Amino acid sequence: MTGYSKIAKFGVLAAAIAFVPLGAQAEQFINILTGGTGGVYYPLGVAMSKIYAEKMKDVKPSVQSTKASVENLNLLQSGKGEIAFTLGDSLADAWNGNAEVGFKAKLDKLRTVAAIYPNYIQIAASKDSGIKTLADLKGKRLAVGAPKSGTELNARAILNGAGLKYTDLGKVEYLPFNESVELMKNRQLDATLISAGLGVSAIRDLCASIDCVIVEIPKSVIAKIGSPYQSLPIPGGTYKGNDKDVDAAAVQNYLVTRSDLPDQEVYEMTKTIFDNLAGMTAAHAAAKDIKLDQAGKNPPVPLHPGAAKFFKEKGVL
Secondary structure (H helix, E strand, O other), X not given: OOHXXXXXXXXXXXXXXXXXXXXXXXXXXXXXXXXXOOOOHXXXXXXXXXXXXXXXXXXXXXXXXXXXXHHHXXXXXXXXXXEEEEEHHHHHHHHHOOHHHXXXXXXXXXXXXXXEEEEEEEXXXXXXXXXXXXXXXXXXXXXXXXXXXXXXXHHHHHHHHOOOOHHHOXXXXXXXXXXXXXXXXXXXXXXXXXXXOOOOHHHHHHHHHOOEEEXXXXXXHHHHHOOOOEEEEEOOOOEOOEOOXXXXXXXXXXXXXXXXXXXXXXXXXXXXHHOOHHHHHHHOHHHHHOOHHHOOOOOOOOXXXXXXXXXXXXXXX
């Protein structure tokens, strides 16, 4: 190659570089870890994805359906997600490295983004089963969620509080919400325990298809279990055929992220959610219970600095 041709080639390269926009940057991927499609995490995750795509620059959000809390937290720890939904008790177990519930070691990369809405532990039984109380579950067929999911951990806690074990049941099925409902419609299950926001589609579908009973979880049982469980009523009319308030257990849900995500990125993700809560509420009524003034208070795992910056700006931290 002659000296002239080398200079010409260099000039073309320099010109190409000069025409790259100064503000151009790589797309930021935001993988949102949710839960099964019959729960509440998934539709809220889809809503978040749409909000991020519309309101944030240079982002490419995606939604991943998972087995929910425990799987989500393990995925985050291994860098396979940017933001995830989880139950508060699962989050505390992950931070403490509770091997019995699926955490082989302390998940030290987890950071809280925000407290969101409470999960209600809801037990729906077919009317034909004769189940009206927790004691009536003895000898019956019960679905308890996917193995070692947040729902299944809730099931163990509730049954223990009522003096019951899995061995007291006629059969235990480890199934996602929609699958358990299909078995109940076919009379292959007597009841399903679902941990989700109020009005979860799986129970709405069940009670619209067969006569169902929402089983009470008494305050006395919740008192035996203790924190982070609390007693909250399922309002009458939430599900077809159940017109009276029913006491249930509830656990706070959280959005969490990884410690290695840049502060500004997490700040933008947090701000965009709270600036667009109407979009979340439109996706599922459970989002009505997301409260800015409570979102950053007393998390089981430290707040990410990016989220903390947003809450401080709003004067709620």
